[in-house]
Amino acid sequence: MARTTEGGRKADAARTRLDILTVARAEFTEHGLSGARVDAIAEKTRTTKRMIYYYFGSKEGLYAAVLEQAYAGIRTAEATLRLDDEEPEAALRRMIEFTFDYHDEHADFVRLVAVENIHQGQYMAKMENIQSVNADILKALDGILGRGHAAGIFRRRTEALDVHLMISGLCFHRVSNRYSFGTVFGCDLSAPDIRSRHRRMVVDAVVSYLKHP
Amino acid sequence: MARTTEGGRKADAARTRLDILTVARAEFTEHGLSGARVDAIAEKTRTTKRMIYYYFGSKEGLYAAVLEQAYAGIRTAEATLRLDDEEPEAALRRMIEFTFDYHDEHADFVRLVAVENIHQGQYMAKMENIQSVNADILKALDGILGRGHAAGIFRRRTEALDVHLMISGLCFHRVSNRYSFGTVFGCDLSAPDIRSRHRRMVVDAVVSYLKHP
């Protein structure tokens, strides 16, 4: 049988690993690092707890792998954006819309990053290549801002880092703080009409800031 | 001795309660709800673990009390703002600066709210008066926006809720995501020069948005 071949075993191993990662991601997303239970994760996989330790060494090792996978996901998505040959304002708007949509559609990524910040970012600090994760999007943003400023469209001179923080803050917060905001103000930020209203607002806010010093 | 009087005992009880709350707040802030240890909290107080259960019933009860205290803190601070008789733009700027400063100076509050959102806001959902916490600041903001729009200064028509989300997002995120942002971009968002640059940016961004539709 295929299972007894070298390739078959490797394929199974990869599938098992991915199965564990997927289940673990949901668990860490929902309960945080300390709140997540290895037993609960094991029960929801096709395999057993022993395998989690076999592949990832520890609960923390598993968490680190989940976090790395999540960052790889957004990096891959960002790589599909091609903004170089577009007009500066249109390119910027499209980038902001992309960031908004990605956070909106990947609440689990947002929650994982929130969890990691509760733990002082100590696990991502050990990740290799982490610096390069958002380096591309920052470079792209810097290009857009430079072209826009040269063309006289963006009259305000800014650091790409600052604008990125601004975009990120506006897109991240409405997802990460969905519950507290919803409770305090009695509204659902994920409702379609509010969502699209805020999408427009975020884009317009950044553009207004750059155009009108 | 004073300790044996009714008043003395009550004063001690209040002090003990507050001591526990203060220590617990630091612990929950640093490790989250699940990550915090009741033993660790007890060790850092003047009193013992037994007293924590005596006063707060459970770890979750203690956490809820800490959360409530934190929200009471920001409500109290916001109440000191008197913005009614100022010009709309000046009033708005002062409100944003206040929000920025409060988040900047109370990172523990920010982290607690982040923790609470990891837990789907289930503890604040049970808090009474939570709806009224930010009702005042929203009402004040609504007044400023209305006056500004009437005076033709804020040409964009907006919901106070949306503007509040915007301000909150910009002020909250740079504190809550300090670690991940710092690691990915190799910078310290709490450094004084970056801090004051961002303070100006946040204020200008909101004002630009409202003035230039």
Next chain:
DNA sequence: GTCTATAAAAGGATAGAC
């Protein structure tokens, strides 16, 4: 590579004296 059973320790909660 995968399973069952279990060790080892941590951590939430309480009993009962004073």
Next chain:
DNA sequence: GTCTATCCTTTTATAGAC
């Protein structure tokens, strides 16, 4: 109201067979 000592469940992690 406060202290010491302790229970008992939960949870991380591993041993050892196949």
